[in-house]
Amino acid sequence: xxxxxxxxxxxxxxxxxxxxxxxxxxxxxxxxxxxxxxxxxxxxxxxxxxxxxxxxxxxxxxxxxxxxxxxxxxxxxxxxxxxxxxxxxxxxxxxxxxxxxxxxxxxxxxxxxxxxxxxxxxxxxxxxxxxxxxxxxxxxxxxxxxxxxxxxxxxxxxxxxxxxxxxxxxxxxxxxxxxxxxxxxxxxxxxxxxxxxxxxxxxxxxxxxxxxxxxxxxxxxxxxxxxxxxxxxxxxxxxxxxxxxxxxxxxxxxxxxxxxxxxxxxxxxxxxxxxxxxxxxxxxxxxxxxxxxxxxxxxxxxxxxxxxxxxxxxxxxxxxxxxxxxxxxxxxxxxxxxxxxxxxxxxxxxxxxxxxxxxxxxxxxxxxxxxxxxxxxxxxxxxxxxxxxxxxxxxxxxxxxxxxxxxxxxxxxxxxxxxxxxxxxxxxxxxxxxxxxxxxxxxxxxxxxxxxxxxxxx
Amino acid sequence: xxxxxxxxxxxxxxxxxxxxxxxxxxxxxxxxxxxxxxxxxxxxxxxxxxxxxxxxxxxxxxxxxxxxxxxxxxxxxxxxxxxxxxxxxxxxxxxxxxxxxxxxxxxxxxxxxxxxxxxxxxxxxxxxxxxxxxxxxxxxxxxxxxxxxxxxxxxxxxxxxxxxxxxxxxxxxxxxxxxxxxxxxxxxxxxxxxxxxxxxxxxxxxxxxxxxxxxxxxxxxxxxxxxxxxxxxxxxxxxxxx
Numbered sequence: 001x002x003x004x005x006x007x008x009x010x011x012x013x014x015x016x017x018x019x020x021x022x023x024x025x026x027x028x029x030x031x032x033x034x035x036x037x038x039x040x041x042x043x044x045x046x047x048x049x050x051x052x053x054x055x056x057x058x059x060x061x062x063x064x065x066x067x068x069x070x071x072x073x074x075x076x077x078x079x080x081x082x083x084x085x086x087x088x089x090x091x092x093x094x095x096x097x098x099x100x101x102x103x104x105x106x107x108x109x110x111x112x113x114x115x116x117x118x119x120x121x122x123x124x125x126x127x128x129x130x131x132x133x134x135x136x137x138x139x140x141x142x143x144x145x146x147x148x149x150x151x152x153x154x155x156x157x158x159x160x161x162x163x164x165x166x167x168x169x170x171x172x173x174x175x176x177x178x179x180x181x182x183x184x185x186x187x188x189x190x191x192x193x194x195x196x197x198x199x200x201x202x203x204x205x206x207x208x209x210x211x212x213x214x215x216x217x218x219x220x221x222x223x224x225x226x227x228x229x230x231x232x233x234x235x236x237x238x239x240x241x242x243x244x245x246x247x248x249x250x251x252x253x254x255x256x257x258x259x260x261x262x263x264x265x266x267x268x269x270x271x272x273x274x275x276x277x278x279x280x281x282x283x284x285x286x287x288x289x290x291x292x293x294x295x296x297x298x299x300x301x302x303x304x305x306x307x308x309x310x311x312x313x314x315x316x317x318x319x320x321x322x323x324x325x326x327x328x329x330x331x332x333x334x335x336x337x338x339x340x341x342x343x344x345x346x347x348x349x350x351x352x353x354x355x356x357x358x359x360x361x362x363x364x365x366x367x368x369x370x371x372x373x374x375x376x377x378x379x380x381x382x383x384x385x386x387x388x389x390x391x392x393x394x395x396x397x398x399x400x401x402x403x404x405x406x407x408x409x410x411x412x413x414x415x416x417x418x419x420x421x422x423x424x425x426x427x428x429x430x431x432x433x434x435x436x437x438x439x440x441x442x443x444x445x446x447x448x449x450x451x452x453x454x455x456x457x458x
Numbered sequence: 459x460x461x462x463x464x465x466x467x468x469x470x471x472x473x474x475x476x477x478x479x480x481x482x483x484x485x486x487x488x489x490x491x492x493x494x495x496x497x498x499x500x501x502x503x504x505x506x507x508x509x510x511x512x513x514x515x516x517x518x519x520x521x522x523x524x525x526x527x528x529x530x531x532x533x534x535x536x537x538x539x540x541x542x543x544x545x546x547x548x549x550x551x552x553x554x555x556x557x558x559x560x561x562x563x564x565x566x567x568x569x570x571x572x573x574x575x576x577x578x579x580x581x582x583x584x585x586x587x588x589x590x591x592x593x594x595x596x597x598x599x600x601x602x603x604x605x606x607x608x609x610x611x612x613x614x615x616x617x618x619x620x621x622x623x624x625x626x627x628x629x630x631x632x633x634x635x636x637x638x639x640x641x642x643x644x645x646x647x648x649x650x651x652x653x654x655x656x657x658x659x660x661x662x663x664x665x666x667x668x669x670x671x672x673x674x675x676x677x678x679x680x681x682x683x684x685x686x687x688x689x690x691x692x693x694x695x696x697x698x699x700x
Contacts, residue, residue, distance in 0.1 A: 035560070035563055035564065036564075039552075039560055042551070042552070042556075043549060043551045043552065046551040047551060267547050267550070268545050268546050268547035269546070269547050269548065269549055271513060271543070271545065271546050272541065272542075272561075272605075272608065274513055275511045275512065275513050275536060275539075275541045276536060276561060276564045276565070277533055277536035277537040277564065277565060277566070278536075279533070440514055440515070
């Protein structure tokens with residue numbers, strides 16, 4: 001009672017001594033959060049670095065990645081171009097014989113069904129390689145100078161004559177290629193295949209001459225690939241897409257998270273904010289919403305740019321199937337990214353609230369980024385399914401769920417567990433951030449104990 | 459208007475153990491008065507002011523600002539004070555007008571009230587020339603004016619200035635001091651910390667000399683000179699803190 005009357009007396013005194021006082025009503029909590037969030041967003045979006053990360057990087061990154069991905073998958077700018085290996089042989093009878101034998105092998109491969117060649121992976125749309133046979137006086141120096149990719153010479157002195165079927169044929173080829181030439185190694189693998197086909201044909205002709213009826217390849221393999229009619233093509237892309245999107249969302253959120261917490265503290269503006277009549281929880285929540293908004297914006301721009309690149313480059317059609325990037329799938333992926341951004345923004349704010357300077361916050365975030373990469377890399381492991389404990393492992397569960405979504409292979413229960421557990425983690429991280437944010441020990445750089453870090457004014 | 463009784467703030471330091479940054483400090487500041495906290499660096503002036511601004515929580519003792527307890531009615535205290543220090547900055551990516559408006563709205567002022575008040579404040583502080591300039595592009599003097607405008611926009615009865623002229627050139631420093639004198643004329647209760655004797659002599663109605671977290675002496679300058687038989691304020695200060 002006494003306290004109240006003192007307060008009233010002081011307020012009365014205040015009113016009489018300050019005649020120009022303006023009446024002010026306390027704004028609602030939500031109104032305050034809205035105002036604080038708008039201010040944070042204005043500040044973040046006026047920063048050129050953030051805008052560059054947000055818009056320009058995805059617009060440049062994905063087309064470049066698209067080109068690189070095509071080159072990696074299809075081995076060249078156009079999938080219809082055949083690989084041409086330069087094969088060197090000696091300019092004499094030996095060279096002619098090798099050339100003949102190789103041509104027989106190539107002919108045998110061509111006559112077989114294309115599905116029997118092991119050289120062509122399923123994704124390869126490229127025609128069979130070609131061999132450009134060149135004469136060389138010095139195979140070794142021509143290989144080393146990369147005039148030719150591979151050279152073949154006969155080892156030993158037995159004359160090579162493939163026309164003679166009446167005696168045992170016993171020839172050793174020496175195949176020369178550069179140690180550091182992947183192209184040369186690839187050419188050798190192809191030549192092994194060609195040689196095997198020529199050998200089979202030689203045996204076939206010999207047997208036929210001796211009256212044995214046997215087809216050239218006694219056993220032929222006919223691979224038949226079965227696919228779940230509901231699942232899309234199983235490739236690396238559904239794993240890489242979530243990984244890249246998650247990384248880009250993280251990249252977009254990191255700078256704003258540091259800027260609005262540790263950065264503001266370092267610049268000296270946080271003190272005036274916590275001395276204003278605003279609950280610190282509202283300040284933190286507004287900062288969280290601002291970081292989340294930027295993270296989502298980053299995710300949206302990245303997803304849009306990536307989808308457009310995949311669609312226009314034709315990679316999506318070839319690797320994921322024609323309906324893999326339907327608007328519904330994109331919306332689902334975006335929802336998952338929202339979930340992820342919600343979780344990760346809270347984690348970021350927890351760490352950056354703890355940091356006393358921009359630099360300190362950056363040093364905390366490096367291990368976090370590495371930690372965040374791990375689940376993404378783990379999701380690359382084939383055979384890893386969204387089951388059991390993996391459904392509740394942060395980040396990994398979201399990466400696996402996004403992969404399943406792109407493969408059209410989502411189970412409702414697993415998805416619900418992922419969503420539920422991620423929301424719980426986000427809430428926990430935000431609660432911790434709320435305890436740390438504005439703690440005296442952090443606000444004024446005191447070297448106290450750990451308990452001091454959780455002491456915060458309301 | 460400001461009543462401080464046996465205020466103490468202790469920190470646990472890993473090297474030094476328990477440190478009393480503010481130790482049993484008591485004083486009172488009244489409306490229409492500039493009360494100076496005079497002391498060397500590390501005396502506890504800033505910590506005391508931060509407690510009065512409710513940024514820090516006192517370890518013991520009590521303090522009331524505008525009739526409200528800083529420990530239990532922090533949100534009410536914040537609505538009735540304006541705080542500015544040499545360390546507080548302004549937002550680089552907000553203009554002067556946006557920043558002052560933002561804090562006015564945080565204090566719950568409605569749009570029309572706020573606009574009228576801002577026109578007056580910007581006029582009085584001669585800020586109209588740079589009202590749309592971003593913080594990053596302002597000079598130190600401009601920034602300090604924006605900080606003052608931000609502190610007084612809601613017309614608080616109590617103003618707390620923690621070394622507001624530190625690091626300023628003589629012209630800007632003088633403008634800041636003039637603004638503080640004008641605020642006293644308007645009946646504000648002003649708590650002003652400094653370690654510059656000339657500022658104390660020019661501004662303060664009463665002072666508390668603080669050293670090692672304790673109030674060593676408190677009163678008007680005339681009272682202190684008489685009590686310690688020392689006319690030179692610098693000598694008096696040296697005698698009290700050493």
